[in-house]
Amino acid sequence: MTGQTTGMEIELRRSEVRFGSFQAVQPTDLRIAPGEFFSILGPSGCGKTTLLRLLSGFLDPTAGDVLIGGKSMVGTGPSDRPTALIFQNLALFPLMSVLENVAFGLEMRGWSKVRRRARAMELLETVALTEQAGKLPAQLSGGQKQRVAIARALAVEPAVLLLDEPLSALDLKLRQHMRAELKQIQARTGITFVYITHDQGEALTMSDRIAVMNHGRIVQIGTPDEVYDHPDAAFSATFVGEMNVFDGKVAAGADGFARIDTRLGQFRATNPKRLADGATTLMFVRPERMRLLDAAGVAENRLAAVVQRRDLEGAYSTLTLQAQDQVLTVHLQHLGGADQLAGGGDAGF
Amino acid sequence: MTRLTRAFGRPLALLILLFASLWILGLIAAPQVIMIEQSLWRMERPEGSAEISVRIDGLYNQLDVLALDRSAVEAEADASIRAQKLDTSDVALAALEAEIAGLEATESTPVKVYTLANFAQMGSAHFAIFLKTIVASLAVTAIALAVCYPIAFAVAKLETPQRAGMIMLALVIPYAINELLRIFAWQMILNYNGPVNALLGLFGVEPIPFLESGTGVFVAMVYAYILFMVFPLYNVLETLDSNQIEAARDLGASSWRIHTRVVIPHARPGIAVGCIMTFMLSAGSYAVPYIMTRGTAAPWFTQLIYNRFFEATNWNVGAAYALSLLVICTLFIFVMMRLLKVSLKDIAK
Ligand SMILES: Nc1ncnc2c1ncn2[C@@H]1O[C@H](COP(=O)(O)OP(=O)(O)O)[C@@H](O)[C@H]1O
Ligand SMILES: [Mg+2]
Numbered sequence: 001m002t003g004q005t006t007g008m009e010i011e012l013r014r015s016e017v018r019f020g021s022f023q024a025v026q027p028t029d030l031r032i033a034p035g036e037f038f039s040i041l042g043p044s045g046c047g048k049t050t051l052l053r054l055l056s057g058f059l060d061p062t063a064g065d066v067l068i069g070g071k072s073m074v075g076t077g078p079s080d081r082p083t084a085l086i087f088q089n090l091a092l093f094p095l096m097s098v099l100e101n102v103a104f105g106l107e108m109r110g111w112s113k114v115r116r117r118a119r120a121m122e123l124l125e126t127v128a129l130t131e132q133a134g135k136l137p138a139q140l141s142g143g144q145k146q147r148v149a150i151a152r153a154l155a156v157e158p159a160v161l162l163l164d165e166p167l168s169a170l171d172l173k174l175r176q177h178m179r180a181e182l183k184q185i186q187a188r189t190g191i192t193f194v195y196i197t198h199d200q201g202e203a204l205t206m207s208d209r210i211a212v213m214n215h216g217r218i219v220q221i222g223t224p225d226e227v228y229d230h231p232d233a234a235f236s237a238t239f240v241g242e243m244n245v246f247d248g249k250v251a252a253g254a255d256g257f258a259r260i261d262t263r264l265g266q267f268r269a270t271n272p273k274r275l276a277d278g279a280t281t282l283m284f285v286r287p288e289r290m291r292l293l294d295a296a297g298v299a300e301n302r303l304a305a306v307v308q309r310r311d312l313e314g315a316y317s318t319l320t321l322q323a324q325d326q327v328l329t330v331h332l333q334h335l336g337g338a339d340q341l342a343g344g345g346d347a348g349f
Numbered sequence: 350m351t352r353l354t355r356a357f358g359r360p361l362a363l364l365i366l367l368f369a370s371l372w373i374l375g376l377i378a379a380p381q382v383i384m385i386e387q388s389l390w391r392m393e394r395p396e397g398s399a400e401i402s403v404r405i406d407g408l409y410n411q412l413d414v415l416a417l418d419r420s421a422v423e424a425e426a427d428a429s430i431r432a433q434k435l436d437t438s439d440v441a442l443a444a445l446e447a448e449i450a451g452l453e454a455t456e457s458t459p460v461k462v463y464t465l466a467n468f469a470q471m472g473s474a475h476f477a478i479f480l481k482t483i484v485a486s487l488a489v490t491a492i493a494l495a496v497c498y499p500i501a502f503a504v505a506k507l508e509t510p511q512r513a514g515m516i517m518l519a520l521v522i523p524y525a526i527n528e529l530l531r532i533f534a535w536q537m538i539l540n541y542n543g544p545v546n547a548l549l550g551l552f553g554v555e556p557i558p559f560l561e562s563g564t565g566v567f568v569a570m571v572y573a574y575i576l577f578m579v580f581p582l583y584n585v586l587e588t589l590d591s592n593q594i595e596a597a598r599d600l601g602a603s604s605w606r607i608h609t610r611v612v613i614p615h616a617r618p619g620i621a622v623g624c625i626m627t628f629m630l631s632a633g634s635y636a637v638p639y640i641m642t643r644g645t646a647a648p649w650f651t652q653l654i655y656n657r658f659f660e661a662t663n664w665n666v667g668a669a670y671a672l673s674l675l676v677i678c679t680l681f682i683f684v685m686m687r688l689l690k691v692s693l694k695d696i697a698k
Contacts, residue, residue: 058595058599077598078598079599079600079602085596087596089592091590092596093597095614105601108600109601152600153600155600
């Protein structure tokens with residue numbers, strides 16, 4: 001690729017967005033490193049797109065500051081920011097050929113027809129679409145359209161690429177393929193990626209870091225492992241991956257661990273928030289961390305439950321258990337052969 | 350036909366076909382065919398009418414001679430011979446008179462002759478009016494487009510849907526008032542001693558003869574037909590995905606380029622429909638020029654057509670004039686479709 005660009009740093013300083021009386025984005029501090037693949041993960045309507053529009057320049061913060069590459073961007077329009085945006089619906093120009101679409105940004109920058117065509121063909125080559133250059137977007141498949149959108153955004157050599165749920169319209173296989181391709185492009189170009197998604201799988205597989213967002217607020221920022229293994233908010237615990245939740249009370253806390261009394265008995269768990277004795281709390285257990293035990297097994301972290309259902313998912317099977325009035329989910333690795341499950345049993349973790 | 354039968358059953362299908370053919374016949378074919386037929390013939394004196402009149406003259410001479418002979422016979426003394434001679438001469442006279450009457454009837458009964466001569470009837474004065482009408486209608490169309498495009502764009506893309514609905518409603522309401530009332534209102538507004546001139550008078554401007562100069566026709570026409578421009582434009586602009594505009598801006602397009610490269614290409618069918626309707630209505634308008642000028646300015650071509658029919662009572666030339674206008678309008682449709690690269694299918698949408 002010619003004209004290699006490198007990513008720029010992004011910084012939000014107490015940035016917030018209000019629409020009338022509705023606070024779409026709560027005051028947010030955020031720093032994204034140059035060349036980082038940064039995901040913002042949250043449910044629909046939590047303010048992800050609004051946050052992205054703050055970065056792309058379609059929206060200015062109601063309060064606070066937005067910096068890209070160390071420069072304040074407030075008051076700078078989208079066309080003058082070193083960012084490029086890939087829209088949720090791609091927003092390809094339907095009346096222009098694929099080549100014209102990709103060359104559009106260069107055309108706007110006053111490149112000659114010959115130069116911009118050559119450059120657009122280069123970009124189409126990197127996304128394996130040279131054959132389709134003369135076609136209209138409507139004649140392409142979903143994955144091809146996706147790649148045209150990427151090439152069109154890369155053509156203007158942005159320092160920051162902003163992606164708004166770009167894969168949500170694709171089927172599962174294609175989505176997984178495009179994840180790899182996006183990751184590759186990011187590694188090759190060194191551009192800072194800000195990737196918005198409500199799909200935790202996408203966020204976990206691609207990102208260097210993830211911000212989990214809810215109700216206009218970023219509730220946790222961390223690497224995929226941190227977010228998955230050490231969620232530090234109830235929302236990120238339940239939104240990222242599946243969780244079994246137990247109401248309880250801290251019986252005794254020490255050294256980052258705690259004994260917790262629940263209706264299903266007493267359990268030992270990590271205590272990241274260092275809750276004091278007597279505090280009411282929620283205890284979370286991942287379904288894949290639970291096992292089925294014989295009636296006589298370890299004594300700790302054990303509860304009695306009745307197996308209600310078993311659904312084979314492929315690599316693992318999902319068991320639905322009933323423990324008193326609580327429904328629990330357990331993932332068991334599937335090793336072939338029918339696991340002989342009785343109608344009842346003990347579970348532990 | 351088979352598809353119709355399958356969808357609606359035989360009796361209903363036949364009924365639909367019947368209505369469709371009545372529609373085509375009654376609303377599309379019949380008026381045109383009658384106009385064309387009317388324009389292609391005229392009543393002429395019969396062929397050889399010159400010889401006939403020479404012969405009639407000759408016969409009248411013979412009649413005179415016979416009458417003279419007859420009066421000579423009356424001098425005859427012998428009563429029986431006189432009676433006999435008078436009889437012969439009366440018979441001859443009667444025969445001659447009958448022949449003359451027959452020839453005269455032939456001479457004065459015009460015959461229907463098919464000819465293109467009606468189209469050649471247009472003198473240079475009428476042709477100038479014809480051209481003026483077309484040029485003025487083009488100008489009305491251009492002004493309406495220039496006025497309506499920004500309005501339609503602003504309403505369709507910059508307002509919330511509810512507000513857009515309200516604004517469009519506000520635009521429609523004046524059109525619920527009878528067209529004649531509206532034109533008369535404008536006639537009064539622009540009158541030599543009307544409110545506009547009164548207002549201008551406050552600034553020391555001499556009264557302007559809006560109506561007499563033909564400006565009034567222009568203003569009233571733009572006003573009368575603006576709706577037929579706004580609605581097609583609004584409808585087509587409403588279907589434009591706002592993300593396309595944002596994508597173009599994000600890629601560095603100026604507002605001007607966004608319109609020339611993205612919005613106008615998308616709006617082409619609406620522009621074509623709006624221009625065609627406005628042009629046809631302006632070129633074919635009778636009431637507006639009639640009321641606004643009251644004969645004080647050069648007439649509109651439609652007024653000429655009206656005159657051919659009802660004042661010169663030459664329906665054939667009137668039909669030829671009307672047809673010429675129709676041909677120009679049809680031509681305009683094709684030129685617009687060509688210019689804007691719009692197909693009939695797009696327009697139907
Ligand atoms: N221009 C706007 N005016 C008013 N409310 C808006 C506007 N844009 C977004 N919102 C509201 O802000 C919230 C967040 O929207 P958005 O950022 O699009 O969510 P997400 O992309 O996470 O699904 C939503 O409740 C939405 O209705
Ligand atoms: Mg969104």
